[in-house]
Amino acid sequence: xxxxLNVIAAYSIMMVLILMVGIFQSWNIALSIFNLCLISAVMTxxxxxxxxxxxxxxxxxxxxxxxxxLAAVLIxxxxxxxxxxxxxxxxxMSLWLIVVMVLVIxxxxxxxxxxxxxxxxxxxxxxxxxxxxxxxxEPGIEAIEAVDPAKxxxxxxxxxxxxxxxxxxxxxxxxxxxxxxxxALGLRADYLAIATLLISEIVIAIIKHEDWLTRGVKNVIGxxxxxxxxxxxxxxxxxxxxVEKFNSGKLSVIENLADRQAALNQLVIEGSSVFVxxxxxxxxxxxxxxxxxxxxxxxxxxxxxMMRAIRDNEEAANAMGKxxxxxxxxxFILGSAIVGIAGAMLVTQDGLFTPGSYRPMRYTFLxxxxxxxxxxxxxxxxxxxxxxxxxxxxxxxxxxxxxxNFFTAGIPETNALKAHLIESVPYFRFLLMGLGLLFIxxxxxxxxxxxxxxxx
Amino acid sequence: xxFVNAIILLLNYIFIPALTYGxxxxxxxxxxxxxxxxxxxxxxxxxxxxxxxxxxxxxxTWYFQSLGVSLGVLPTALLAIPFGIIFMIFYMLLIDxxxxxxxxxxxxxxxxxxxxxxxxxxxxxxxxxxxxxxxDRRFFDGEKFIIKAREFKEMTGxxxxxxxxxxxxxxxxxxxxxxxxxxxxxxxxxxxxxxxAYSDNEDLALLSGIDPKKIVLVTWVIAGILATIGGxxxxxxxxxxxxxxxxxxxxxxxxxxxxxxxxxxxxxxGGYVIAFSEILLTYAYKKFFMYILPESMEPSSLxxxxxxDYKFAVSFSILVIVLIYxxxxxxxxxxx
Numbered sequence: 035x036x037x038x039l040n041v042i043a044a045y046s047i048m049m050v051l052i053l054m055v056g057i058f059q060s061w062n063i064a065l066s067i068f069n070l071c072l073i074s075a076v077m078t079x080x081x082x083x084x085x086x087x088x089x090x091x092x093x094x095x096x097x098x099x100x101x102x103x104l105a106a107v108l109i110x111x112x113x114x115x116x117x118x119x120x121x122x123x124x125x126x127m128s129l130w131l132i133v134v135m136v137l138v139i140x141x142x143x144x145x146x147x148x149x150x151x152x153x154x155x156x157x158x159x160x161x162x163x164x165x166x167x168x169x170x171x172e173p174g175i176e177a178i179e180a181v182d183p184a185k186x187x188x189x190x191x192x193x194x195x196x197x198x199x200x201x202x203x204x205x206x207x208x209x210x211x212x213x214x215x216x217x218a219l220g221l222r223a224d225y226l227a228i229a230t231l232l233i234s235e236i237v238i239a240i241i242k243h244e245d246w247l248t249r250g251v252k253n254v255i256g257x258x259x260x261x262x263x264x265x266x267x268x269x270x271x272x273x274x275x276x277v278e279k280f281n282s283g284k285l286s287v288i289e290n291l292a293d294r295q296a297a298l299n300q301l302v303i304e305g306s307s308v309f310v311x312x313x314x315x316x317x318x319x320x321x322x323x324x325x326x327x328x329x330x331x332x333x334x335x336x337x338x339x340m341m342r343a344i345r346d347n348e349e350a351a352n353a354m355g356k357x358x359x360x361x362x363x364x365x366f367i368l369g370s371a372i373v374g375i376a377g378a379m380l381v382t383q384d385g386l387f388t389p390g391s392y393r394p395m396r397y398t399f400l401x402x403x404x405x406x407x408x409x410x411x412x413x414x415x416x417x418x419x420x421x422x423x424x425x426x427x428x429x430x431x432x433x434x435x436x437x438x439n440f441f442t443a444g445i446p447e448t449n450a451l452k453a454h455l456i457e458s459v460p461y462f463r464f465l466l467m468g469l470g471l472l473f474i475x476x477x478x479x480x481x482x483x484x485x486x487x488x489x490x
Numbered sequence: 491x492x493f494v495n496a497i498i499l500l501l502n503y504i505f506i507p508a509l510t511y512g513x514x515x516x517x518x519x520x521x522x523x524x525x526x527x528x529x530x531x532x533x534x535x536x537x538x539x540x541x542x543x544x545x546x547x548x549x550x551t552w553y554f555q556s557l558g559v560s561l562g563v564l565p566t567a568l569l570a571i572p573f574g575i576i577f578m579i580f581y582m583l584l585i586d587x588x589x590x591x592x593x594x595x596x597x598x599x600x601x602x603x604x605x606x607x608x609x610x611x612x613x614x615x616x617x618x619x620x621x622x623x624x625x626d627r628r629f630f631d632g633e634k635f636i637i638k639a640r641e642f643k644e645m646t647g648x649x650x651x652x653x654x655x656x657x658x659x660x661x662x663x664x665x666x667x668x669x670x671x672x673x674x675x676x677x678x679x680x681x682x683x684x685x686x687a688y689s690d691n692e693d694l695a696l697l698s699g700i701d702p703k704k705i706v707l708v709t710w711v712i713a714g715i716l717a718t719i720g721g722x723x724x725x726x727x728x729x730x731x732x733x734x735x736x737x738x739x740x741x742x743x744x745x746x747x748x749x750x751x752x753x754x755x756x757x758x759x760g761g762y763v764i765a766f767s768e769i770l771l772t773y774a775y776k777k778f779f780m781y782i783l784p785e786s787m788e789p790s791s792l793x794x795x796x797x798x799d800y801k802f803a804v805s806f807s808i809l810v811i812v813l814i815y816x817x818x819x820x821x822x823x824x825x826x
Contacts, residue, residue, distance in 0.1 A: 091601060153815075217814055223601045224532040228743050229813050232806035235740060243799035395615075395736070399534075399608055406605060461619035468612025472589060475606055 041414050041483060048421045055429070062304070065311035067428050072318035073379050074420035078404045079325055079413060080372030086411035086485065087338065088365045089345035093227045094214065096397035097234030098370045100241055100389065101210055102203030102377020104248060107191055107387045109199035110258045114190035117181045121246070122189065124174020128167045135163040178246040188249045196258050199378045200321070207374025208367045210237065215366040219359070231394065242389045254387040261313035267306040274298070277305040314383050321379065322417070325372060329413045341365060400427065403471050409481025418483055423467070430463035496781035498650040502639075508769040509762070510658045510727060513665035516761025517720030518742035520672065520754045521713050527689040527752035528709045529590065531603030536717075537739030538614040541732050542581060543718030544725045545622045547574030548629045555631070563633040568660070571722050579714035585610055586710055594706075611736075618732050627730040630657065657727040668719060669758055672712065676754065681708055689752065741768075741802065744809040750819025759821070764805045772798045 052071075056064030077095060084090045139156055146152045179187045218229045241248050248254070267273045278285065281301050288294040332338050344351040344358050352358050381387050400423065408419015435456065442452045474481065518540060525533045533539075550570035560566050589610060593603055636659055639651025676682040681704070688695040688705045696702060721735065728734075741764050749760025774794040783789075796804060812819065 091604075217810065221813060221817060223599075224604050225747070225813060225817065227601075227604060228532060228747065229810060232740060232744065232809055236803045236806050236810075239800055239803040243797065399611070402605070402608065403612075455620070458620045458623065461616050461624070463616075464612045464619065465616035468609045468614075468616060471609035471612065472606065475602070475609065476592060479602075 041418075044418050044483060045414075048418065048425070051425060059432075061308050062311065065308060065315060067425060069311060069314050069318060069383060070428075071421040071424045072315065072322050073376050073383070074401070074404060074424045075322055075417040076318075076325060076376035076379065076420075077373050077401050078408060078416040078420040079322075079329055080369045080376065081401055081405045082369075082408075082410055082413060082416035083329060083332075083372065084365060084369035085405055086416065087333065087341045087345065088362060089223075090219070090362060090366055090369075091223050091227045092230050092366065092369065093394075093398050093402070094230035094234035094237075094370075095373050095401050096392050096394050097230075097237035098207040098210065098373040099377035099380065099397050100234075100238055100392045101206040102199075102374035102379075103381040103387050103392075104241060105203035105206045105374070106196055106199040106257065106378045106381035107248065107254050109191055109194050109202050110196035111191035111254065112193040114181065114186045114188065117178045117186060117189050117246075120177035120181055121174030122178075124171055125178070125189070125246070128171040128174070131163065131167050131170065135159065135167075175246045183252075186249075187252070188246055188254075195260065196382050197260050197317075199382070200375050203374040203378030204371040205374075207377065208371035211367045211370030212363070214370075215363040219362050219366060231398065234394070234398065238389065238392050241392075248387070248389060251390045253389070255385070257381065257385045257387065259385060260317060260382065261310050264303075264306040264310055267309060268302050273306065273309070274302055277302050280305070318379060318383075321375065325375075326413055326417065333413065400467065403467055405481075407470060407474050407481060409483040409485060411485030412481070412483050415481050415483030415485070419481065422482070423470075426466055426470070427463055430466045431459050434462035434466070435459050492649075492781045495648055495650045496778055498648060498652050499778055499781065502650065502652045504766075504769050504773055506654065506658055508765045510661045511769070512762035512765030513661050514720055514724040514727065514761075515738075515742055515745045515765055516758045517665060517668070517716050517723070518738065519745035519749065519757035519761045520669070521716040521720065522742055522746040523749070523751055523754050523757040524709055524713055524716070526746070527754075528685060528705060529594070529603075531600045531607060532743070532751075534604060534607045534739070535611040535614055536742055537736045538611050538618065538732070539578070539582065539713075540717045540721035540724075540738070541618050541730070541735035542614055543574050543578035543714065544721035544730050544735070545618050546577040547571050547718060547722045548622065548627060548725070548730060550574060551629045561632065563656070565630050565632045565657070565660075565726055567629055567631075567722055567726055571719060574722060575715050575718045578718045579711050582710045582714050582717075583707070586706065615732065615736065622732075624732055627725075629730065630726050632656065655727070657723075661723045661727055664719060664723060668716070672716075672754065675712075685709065737802075741805045744805045747809055747819055748812050750821040753819065753821050756819055756821035760819070763820070764808065767808055768801050768804050771795045771804050772801050 052064050052068055055067060077099065080098075081092065081095060084092045138159055142152060142156060142159070178189060181187055214230065214233055218226055218233070221229055242250050244250065245252065278298060281298075285294055285297060285301075288297055340351070340356055341361065343354070344356060344361055348358055404419040404423040405416055406419070407423055408417065409415025438452070438455050438459070442449070442455070445452050447453070478484075518536060521540075522533060522536050525531065525536075547567055547570045550573040551565075551567045554560070554566050554569055559569065561569055589606055590603070593606060633656055635653060636656050637652060637654040639653040642652045643649070676686060684695065684700045685705055685708065687698070688700055688702065692702075695705075724735075724738070742761075745760035745764045746757045747760070748763055749756030749758070751757075772794065774792040776789055776791070776793050779787075779789050779793060
């Protein structure tokens, strides 16, 4: 118990902070912060597996998040029959071409010795393959994008419940990580960082501009939900009764019957959105807890010890007969798959997929700040990092507004400097994140909850 | 068959824009490479440092404009750049003193430096946005065109016009002068040579009496000059927006690595490699073929290899390919 005291203390403080937001601002804000904290926690767990366990640097988190989101779209949206009829055949043919291309390359790689001619012929196969696919798919793509472009203009998905996408998102992200890992894992740490960052930008570029698959920057809105809709809740009897029961004290004070009904209606509207958010919180909490148990088990298993050995001394681990390359690839896939789950969860919660919103600041660097601040190598630390950093990211604007008003209290409202500062309040969050990261790296380089490995 | 028009077309839409964009990338790439070669880390704050320098230049430009000072046909910003550079160098030295110096003394691994530079990136981004705001700023004044497309057509009687913007000429001219000066400095002066030695082998350089503090100082000064001028030229040619500058970090990294990171000449050429391949691969060649092919063979499609949406993706793909097949870059890197 004693040795976990700092963990318990840190989490209690965090919970109190979120509760305070609930009390002083509103429960809606508190719960949406909490939900995004949970999603961030899943992302940091993924990044922590790669960085904390194995020392692999992955700056491509944005790409895996977006792929998870794409999975949510492809799983939950109903198929657009007309689009399939218009161009489905061409798309399927192109998929076939891709498969054939990969098989041919594999054949060439297996059959021939490594030589310059082989490299050039593979390059030629890839280039001619891409050109062939482009020309064969073009009419199909154009036909699909012409199908009611204001509403659909894409192939749609499978029309399954969106929850499945959490698994499919993991598969998508893991698949991408397999390719990226095969290509880039041999690189030195800082090259790997840059390569993964750029590859994730390529992924985003594809998602943004291949309208037939993702609708691109036209966004996909109104995705199905695993939780009830607010509008339905507001007309459901048991829910109204529940709200009445919860607020019976508050309502009984109001004498007038009409006023009481109006107050109840207001409470039901507020309560419905809180209830929906609570449903999401429950779902996300289950995911976080399952992942936490799995990652903790992995950390203390022989496999986890091997990963730490590889991280701390690659050559020694190699000499002991551990397959470093294979393990690196495995952990790269696992971590990315977890990030993919988070991406799908995020889109599930928002109910919309906006490829334009995937930016490296928010989805790569902020996640890294979370991992470093929380404590790399320690799962509890990584989750805490997700909570703390997301909380500050959201609450930075109100806090800095308060501070600016506090320090410039004597200056009149019309002062140009004060007005300018108040106008730029949203950007103080970057300052806070940057300073936080710099201070933690300087004075507590292992994070708030440092890695602690005890041999049991 | 009309070769003259075809060549003018390529000059106007490919060669001159690519040369300008390449010059802007090249300056940034040399900045990245210098920091990597001497201070030994990948600086993720590159784009934001450039936007800081540009911001200072813009502020001075506004100040001079309010005083009524101008350079006539040339943009006022040229007058403001030296002041921007001074502030940029000051800012960089401040960051070095409070942030990077500690890790240098600790001999931290490059990854830790990279993480720290992310912290610097966040802070710089905040500073720029708080001071000048996130919006789009144009600060170009003076004569916009040297040759207008219409005038060119009237002058030569050709179908295709050739427009030459003054910012394009300024960019290319300034880049050539600056880069020549830089290479002269690195190859001919004592300080430059000691920088090369330090980058090649730190311990040996220290043994032969090279002062590391001086090397670091000079590196940041040169970096400040490159960052401010590169950023300001980009801003003059297009426009200044903090987010675009952050994004420009990626092609700049690509240019530095493609050229062989740590090798300034490689970075210089890498900028042009990236710029030309981006524009060559995404240009629609239909009109070009209309000029050089007989009428019967005119292409029906746009003859565009990739849509312009994939402009950035092109440079990143080149980088990934180079990283896999030749991680040291086209021109062997790691030494100045």
